[in-house]
Amino acid sequence: xTELPTSTAKKLGLVIDLDTxxxxxxxxxxxxxxxxxxxxxPLSDQNAYSGAASGTFxxxxxxxxxQPPMLRDEPQAAQLIHFPKSCLHCDxxxxxxxxxTGASYKRSEDxxxxxxxxxxxxxxxxxxxxxxxARELDEKAGVMKKCTxxxxxxxxxNLPEEDRQPACVRTCxxxxxxxxxxxxxxxxxxxxxxxxxxxxLMPEQGTKPTNKYLPPRPKDVxxxxxxxxxxxxxxAKDGKGFISWLDKALSALPGGAK
Amino acid sequence: xxxxxxxxxxxxxxxxxxxxxxWLGINxxxxxxxxxxxxxAIAYLGAVGGLLASxxxxxxxxxxxxxxxxxxxxxxxREGICAVATLLIMALYGAGLVFFGAHWAPLGWLxxxxxxxxxxxxxxxxxxxKTVPRWKHWTTPALFLLLSLGGGALLAGNVRFALPLLIIAxxxxxxxxxxxxxxxxxxxxxxxxxxxxxxxxTVRAFEPPHTGTNYLMKEFIHVVGRKHALQLRVIALxxxxxxxxxxLLMTFHHWxxxxxxxxxxxxxxxxxxxxxxxAEHVVGLYYGKR
Numbered sequence: 001x002t003e004l005p006t007s008t009a010k011k012l013g014l015v016i017d018l019d020t021x022x023x024x025x026x027x028x029x030x031x032x033x034x035x036x037x038x039x040x041x042p043l044s045d046q047n048a049y050s051g052a053a054s055g056t057f058x059x060x061x062x063x064x065x066x067q068p069p070m071l072r073d074e075p076q077a078a079q080l081i082h083f084p085k086s087c088l089h090c091d092x093x094x095x096x097x098x099x100x101t102g103a104s105y106k107r108s109e110d111x112x113x114x115x116x117x118x119x120x121x122x123x124x125x126x127x128x129x130x131x132x133x134a135r136e137l138d139e140k141a142g143v144m145k146k147c148t149x150x151x152x153x154x155x156x157x158n159l160p161e162e163d164r165q166p167a168c169v170r171t172c173x174x175x176x177x178x179x180x181x182x183x184x185x186x187x188x189x190x191x192x193x194x195x196x197x198x199x200x201l202m203p204e205q206g207t208k209p210t211n212k213y214l215p216p217r218p219k220d221v222x223x224x225x226x227x228x229x230x231x232x233x234x235x236a237k238d239g240k241g242f243i244s245w246l247d248k249a250l251s252a253l254p255g256g257a258k
Numbered sequence: 259x260x261x262x263x264x265x266x267x268x269x270x271x272x273x274x275x276x277x278x279x280x281w282l283g284i285n286x287x288x289x290x291x292x293x294x295x296x297x298x299a300i301a302y303l304g305a306v307g308g309l310l311a312s313x314x315x316x317x318x319x320x321x322x323x324x325x326x327x328x329x330x331x332x333x334x335x336r337e338g339i340c341a342v343a344t345l346l347i348m349a350l351y352g353a354g355l356v357f358f359g360a361h362w363a364p365l366g367w368l369x370x371x372x373x374x375x376x377x378x379x380x381x382x383x384x385x386x387x388k389t390v391p392r393w394k395h396w397t398t399p400a401l402f403l404l405l406s407l408g409g410g411a412l413l414a415g416n417v418r419f420a421l422p423l424l425i426i427a428x429x430x431x432x433x434x435x436x437x438x439x440x441x442x443x444x445x446x447x448x449x450x451x452x453x454x455x456x457x458x459x460t461v462r463a464f465e466p467p468h469t470g471t472n473y474l475m476k477e478f479i480h481v482v483g484r485k486h487a488l489q490l491r492v493i494a495l496x497x498x499x500x501x502x503x504x505x506l507l508m509t510f511h512h513w514x515x516x517x518x519x520x521x522x523x524x525x526x527x528x529x530x531x532x533x534x535x536x537a538e539h540v541v542g543l544y545y546g547k548r
Contacts, residue, residue, distance in 0.1 A: 002328045018455075028467070053470045060467035062544055064449075068459035080464060083453060085544065094388065100325035100335035119324055122317015125334055127477065128259075131389045131447070133541035136473040142317025199454045202540065204446045205388055213454055 002099045004092065005108035011183035012110045012149055013089050013210035014169065015192055019217045021176035023063055023082030027168035031059040031086070031147075034167035039152040040117050044140035056138045058147045059086040059168055081216055084177070086168070087134035087147035088201065088209030089113050095126035095135060104144070111183075111210055112151055117143045131205045154179075182210055259390065260477050261534035268312035269380060269533075270526050272341070273402060275304025276373040277410020279348050283370030285414075290359045298352040300413060302345070309341055333386055337379035344372030377406040384533075391445035392537045397434040404430060405526060412502060412522055415515065421506050424522070428499030431529060435491055442538050442548070452543040463546025478539035479547050490532050498525020 035058055036042040045055035062083040068076040089106075093113050096104045103119035104126050106112070115126075120143040127135040127144065135146045150166035153159060163170060169177040180189035189212075192198065198212035250256050278301040282288060289297060313319040326342070328335040348369040354360040381402035384393040408423035449463075450456025498521075505518035538548045 002331045025467075054468075054472050056473065057467075060472075062463065062467050063465035064453055064455060065462045065464040066455050066458045066460065067462065076459075079458060081453075081455060085467075097331040098334065098386070100328050100332045100338065101321065102324070102328050119321065120318065121321045121325060123325070123334065124315070124317075124477065125383070127474070128387055128539070129389060131540045133474045133478075133544055137317060137477075139473070144317075201454055202447055202451050204451060205540070215454065216458070 002096050002102050002104060004096055004106055008091075008106070008108050008111035008183070010110040010181045011089075011091070011210045012112055012154070012180070013182050013189075013212075014086070014149075014166070015178040015180070015182075015189045015198060015212050015214060016084055017176040017178070017196075017214040018081055018083065019176075019214060020174045021061075021082040021084060022174050023061055024173065025061050026171050026173060027084055027177060028057060028059050028061055030167040030171035032057055034150060034153070035145075035148070039148060040115075041138055041141035041143055041145070043145060044138055046139055056136045056145050058134075058136070058145060059084060060133075061085070077219075079216065079219070084168075085132060085134070085201075086211075087113060087149075088132060088207070088211040089147075089149065091208035091210060092206060094129040094131075094205075094207060098125045098129045100125070112149045113146070114148055114151065115144050115146055117141070120144050131202050131207065132209075149179075182212070259534045259537040259539060260480050261531050262315050264311045264314040266527060266530045266534065268308040269402075270308070270523065270530050271304040271311070272308025272380070273377055273406040273526075274409045274413060274523070275301045275306070275308060276341075276344065276376050277406035277408070278413045279305065279344065279410070280370045280373040280407065281410050281414035281416055281419075283348065283351065283366035283368075283373065285366070286363075288355055288361055288366070290355050290361075292356075294352065294355040297414070298348075298356065301348075305341070305345060333379055333382040337376060337383060340372055340376040340379050344369055344376050347372055373406075374403065377402050389540050390537045391441040391447075391540075392438040395434070395438070395441065397430060397437065401427065401430055401434055409522055409526065412506075412519055417506050417510070421503060424499050424503055424506075428495060428503075431499075432495065435532075438536075445540070447540045447543065449543045449546065452540070463544075466545055474541055475545060475547075479542045479545065480535055481547075484536055487532060487536055490528055494525050494528035494532065496525070497521045498529060501525075 032043055043056040045053065047053050062085060064081050064083055065078050066081055067078045070076065089111055093106055096106050096113060100123065101119045101121055103116045105114060107114065122137055122142040122144065124137050127137060135144050138145045153166060154164050156164060165179045169179040178189050178192060180187045182189055184190060193212045196214040198214050200209050201213065282297055282301065288294065313322055316322065325335055325338050329339055347365060351362055351365040351369050354362045378399055381399035385395065385398035387393055404423060404427040408420060408427045411420035411423055449461040453461050455461050501521040502518040505514045508514055542548045
């Protein structure tokens with residue numbers, strides 16, 4: 001059970017575009033909603049209406065400030081990058097092999113990593129083994145919760161065709177999340193990864209994640225777009241005329257600005 | 259890592275209990291009758307008490323039996339199997355000594371081997387984790403085994419072995435602390451590799467995903483325990499190794515032995531607290547914390 005499959009027919013996963021994510025947290029909310037109302041134990045909250053609220057989430061959005069180095073002695077503007085993070089459905093998932101009960105498993109047909117909640121003893125070792133913080137022990141249910149890649153949506157024939165994708169992907173208003181088969185080089189997601197230089201998180205951990213992240217595109221250099229702008233300079237620098245005389249006269253007064 | 263009392267108690271007392279079982283198992287002239295009963299009672303109190311304590315942190319302890327099934331890949335599962343097998347074998351061996359005055363030596367050797375395997379598998383639960391660079395090192399199993407054997411010898415009254423084992427364990431513990439301090443940096447995992455944004459510049463956590471705390475932060479980011487790390491290290495070394503060694507060097511007396519044992523247990527509890535509190539999980543990087 002907790003042995004990993006040697007290979008999987010498909011590698012279903014997400015491609016997350018750090019260039020277009022606006023950090024609205026809509027994916028967080030839709031994920032919490034779908035996964036509380038459907039498969040498995042609901043995602044509980046603790047002290048939801050107090051100052052010390054906490055709860056179980058399968059998807060969280062971090063925000064990072066990235067400071068580029070100086071360019072030709074000029075300091076560069078920092079970039080703000082929103083960073084959604086959920087289970088990466090790793091090929092070499094360390095969370096699966098450490099499980100003592102066989103509750104954690106990776107499906108050989110599509111590569112999705114799941115938890116059988118009836119077998120989970122809630123020891124938490126899989127969360128220790130995951131470098132990404134993708135697994136959270138639900139305090140109410142006492143079992144490990146993680147992203148299921150909305151396995152109860154993607155194969156669900158009761159849903160209209162366009163809804164058969166993970167709730168986070170379906171809801172993203174800026175198209176920053178894409179779902180597909182990353183084992184198929186012809187799939188939309190694989191092409192996206194190839195063209196945009198998709199990368200792995202913490203490659204040195206050796207987990208071989210299925211999910212890929214697309215880097216933010218380089219910032220444009222702002223062009224001079226208004227030909228009249230130089231003529232509309234609000235401050236006279238040439239030192240001629242009445243304004244220049246007034247400037248000098250006022251400066252000459254006691255306490256005047258030089 | 260969060261230093262959960264249940265896990266600290268478990269690793270300390272089951273380590274001592276299985277260590278004592280090891281020495282009882284290989285003893286060529288083991289005690290019999292009531293003396294044997296007392297020794298086995300102490301060993302089982304430690305080993306079984308520790309195992310029971312470890313179930314307190316489970317979300318569903320009633321399903322614990324399922325944890326014996328995945329020995330092929332899981333060190334936790336292997337530990338459970340080794341522990342139960344050892345306890346059953348040593349119960350039989352102990353019964354022979356206590357009730358029949360019979361010394362079934364091969365059974366004792368098998369149990370001793372099982373005790374070592376149990377302590378080793380326990381240590382591998384931690385040493386296998388690539389996500390905690392401080393733990394993923396040969397010193398983790400080496401220390402668990404040395405502490406178990408040294409403490410066990412101390413409980414068994416085996417001064418000839420307790421003395422060198424405790425000295426080696428103390429030296430190795432100091433080395434493990436010293437070497438462990440640099441292992442997170444040496445692991446190569448940084449905020450830049452965690453986010454993949456290192457090619458743009460230096461990464462800083464700007465805003466966390468939520469205003470409060472969460473399971474991950476409670477479990478993996480523990481700062482309080484590290485504040486007094488240096489003082490605790492000195493206390494652990496003095497109580498765990500220096501005091502017991504001095505007591506063993508003095509002429510033997512039951513009071514000396516008692517002081518040595520109590521001091522050693524207090525020292526091991528302190529170093530186990532540090533083992534968890536000082537261990538940093540790479541997931542903290544996503545929160546800009548360690």
